[in-house]
Amino acid sequence: MVGFRLDGLTKSFGGARAVDGLRLEVADGAFLALLGPSGCGKTTVLRLLAGLERPDGGTITIGDRVVVGPGTFVEPEDRGLGMVFQSYALWPHMSVAGNVSFALHGKGLAAAEIEARTREALALVGLEDRAAARPHQLSGGQRQRVALARSLALRPKLLLLDEPLANLDPALRTGLAAEFRRLHAETRTTFVFVTHDQAEALALATTIAVLEAGRLQQCAAPEELWRRPASPAVARFIGxxxxxxxxxxxxxxxxxxxxxxxxxxxxxxxxxxxxxxxxxxxxxxxxxxxxxxxxxxxxxxxxxxxxxxxxxxxxxxxxxxxxxxxxxxxxxxxxxxxxxxxxxxxxxxxx
Ligand SMILES: Nc1ncnc2c1ncn2[C@@H]1O[C@H](COP(=O)(O)OP(=O)(O)OP(=O)(O)O)[C@@H](O)[C@H]1O
Ligand SMILES: [Mg+2]
Missing domain, CATH: 2.40.50.140 (Nucleic acid-binding proteins)
Known part of the structure; x- marks a missing residue:
């Protein structure tokens, strides 16, 4: 089954094409890195997938469901996906557990189910013993993990991560990167991980899509990109x-x-x-x-x-x-x- 598929996806801002006829198909359960230099359209692709932007043209399919196409636009909350952005916000007045369970309320879940999912998500990111803490009592890396747990609690089919390691120091980055790999293996969710750091992409992803100026340069496994770059831009960018x-x-x-x-x-x-x-x-x-x-x-x-x-x-x-x-x-x-x-x-x- 496909994790998601983009077909002819196009988005302009004031005449400038941020995403230009993008075609990309990713298998269910893949760990995709969207890689490319600053301004190449990575965040825009995530926002289109999430439903936070409407494309000028093209279709988006998640699983076996068309979520964007001619006459179709599925609202973000109905797309079954989780998002962790670079500038994530936690509620400062709520505990860690409160932040994680917040999005589960209003989903028609029983209280016991909400509690179980919250506990499970915190255990996945190794924060089960900090459930009662407030965000200001946590380190930057721990706060990032709360943001991750909050998305995982929704049990998304697709998890969108926009440079989730960008504002962490190098040691924390390495530790959390290993955690992303483990989480991916344990949850079998399709991950889309945006980064402009090619070493990070090579180390983490099962598949890497290299973008330049809104266009797909190449989409392949890390070793294939390294050994057989399809364009000069990919050759320069990788390794x-x-x-x-x-x-x-x-x-x-x-x-x-x-x-x-x-x-x-x-x-x-x-x-x-x-x-x-x-x-x-x-x-x-x-x-x-x-x-x-x-x-x-x-x-x-x-x-x-x-x-x-x-x-x-x-x-x-x-x-x-x-x-x-x-x-x-x-x-x-x-x-x-x-x-x-x-x-x-x-x-x-x-x-
Ligand atoms: N809301 C917007 N209004 C106008 N232009 C935008 C908007 N969002 C993105 N753009 C433009 O679209 C292009 C792609 O932006 P995008 O944020 O997707 O790049 P990116 O690859 O995520 O870059 P970075 O690595 O710096 O985060 C850029 O030229 C940007 O200026
Ligand atoms: Mg970006």
Whole structure:
């Protein structure tokens, strides 16, 4: 079953397209990260899903129900979803349990059911022993968990999370990120998690949709996005990929043969003969000291620093593109080096 589906979803604000013909289908129970730079339309997509905005066109299906389409608009409270926004608000005069149970009143539930669901939601986020506390007695991370429990108590089919970790310090972020993974596994709810932090998206999500300027660039599992970026924007955004202009000479069973300056490289990819971008990352480059092999790139060291137990060199290659490569010893700026491309990916380039 689908978790949700967007089809041709479009939304403009004063002539500027915030969401532009978005098509996206996500399986039930997925953990989707909506990833992209600031202003690319992530929050707008969540607000459209939630019913807090009306689109200019397109349809939204949640489960097997069309909630937005020609002549159809299901109100937010009838969409069966939970939301946690970056600037969540708790009622300061209510206890933790009061905040969590608040949304359950008026749903026609018996008092015992409300109490049980509140207890269950607080247990899910590890706050069962703070039920009587007031929000001001909690840390920032605990308050964020109350906001999460409040959404979980509604037992939503779809949980929308807009940068829920953004205003927490790094240690708390890591702890809560692990908690999101556990909660996702335990509740089997479809999560939509908005972030502009690609490392967070890669670590958390089962599926990542990369947006740029309101358009979908690629939607795939983390490893697929990393290994086979569909566009230069995705290559740059995921894992800090660097793009080198190459000429694709042809393909063989072993991959693509590409020319980069004097070097002839064999790399994976899907590009026709002609201009291409070779996406490389530090994990796919290695220094080589072989005497001018024709399958290595010539480069010049610009800087070296000690990082992660080894030296990380800033090297200019090709048309002065900066790349990074690890090595065992420090190198002086200006030193000539040669690099083997152990892993890369070629994307077609418009000439
Ligand atoms: N209510 C609004 N009125 C006018 N313009 C808006 C409104 N909401 C969003 N926009 C515009 O739509 C575009 C997308 O905004 P959105 O908030 O969805 O981006 P975002 O990806 O969530 O960015 P961020 O990472 O900074 O939160 C932006 O150009 C923004 O200025
Ligand atoms: Mg936003």
């Amino acid at each position: 800090d990929g660097r793009l080198l202009p190459v000429e694709v000479l042809g393909s063989s069973g072993a991959g693509l043969k590409v020319a980069l300056g004097a070097a002839r490289l064999l790399v994976p990819g899907e590009a026709p003969a002609g201009p291409g971008w070779l996406c490389v990352r530090r994990q796919g480059l290695a220094l080589t000291d072989a005497e001018s092999p024709d399958d290595a790139l010539a480069g010049t060291v610009r800087a070296s620093r000690f990082e992660g137990g080894a030296y990380l060199h800033d090297v200019a290659v090709g048309d002065d593109t900066p790349v990074e490569v690890h090595g065992p010893i420090s190198l002086s700026p200006g030193a000539s080096v040669r690099l083997h491309v152990t892993d890369g990916w070629v994307i077609p380039r418009q000439p």
